Amino acid sequence: MASRLLKTGLGGWSIDELVAYLKTGAAKGKSTTLGDMAEVVHNSLSFMTDADLRAMATYLKSIPADSSLAGRGAVQKVPTQAATLYVDHCAGCHQAKGRGLPGVFPPLAGNGVVVAPDAANIIKVVLGGVPAKGGYIPMPSLASQLSDAQIAEISNYVRTNWGNAAPANVTPQAVAELRRTTPAN
Ligand code: HEC
Structure with missing residues (x-):
């Protein structure tokens, strides 16, 4: 899902590539969706408008890599x-x-x-x-x-x-x- 996407880093992705990825499950020269993410695209994201997808892509790019996966700072909780x-x-x-x-x-x-x-x-x-x-x-x-x-x-x-x-x-x-x-x- 998106969290897995984040782990690999979105720094190299443009907003347009992200929108294409979220919409179709594929972006030129980047990874294609597998497993859960393909399900999400199939079930849900492909119904979103371009404006929604753009908002989501912009948001996802604004999150630092890995921030969704673990607490940051001094105390790293397992x-x-x-x-x-x-x-x-x-x-x-x-x-x-x-x-x-x-x-x-x-x-x-x-x-x-x-x-x-x-x-x-x-x-x-x-x-x-x-x-x-x-x-x-x-x-x-x-x-x-x-x-x-x-x-x-x-x-x-x-x-x-x-x-x-x-x-x-x-x-x-x-x-x-x-x-x-x-x-x-
Ligand atoms: C693919 C995206 C997606 C995933 C994955 C997802 N949700 Fe949702 N969830 C939504 C959307 C979109 C809505 C709003 C649907 C609507 O009201 O039309 C929603 C609604 C809800 C609601 C009802 C909220 C309300 O105010 O009516 C709950 C509770 C909820 N989700 C919990 C979960 C839980 C727990 C999980 C994980 C097991 C989960 N969701 C996974 C997209 C998702």
């Missing part, structure tokens, strides 16, 4: 498994600190869906995705990429980070139950 899952499966869109991208990806920090006492909605969003609404592009279903235990871990992670203070009460059993009844959007 990321937990939940943090790593979040980086690999969510941060490419919702960003490292859950702040989202204005007009493109909603923030998860301070988000009512995320911190609701009943966690059913966040589980359903991850399982089923979200159709485009409120000016946002659609979110792809991640049901086929993540196990029940992984979805529980990620949900509890976003419920308890960046100032979110909801109970970490999502269990793999709850995810398994909702998986049976949540259609992919």
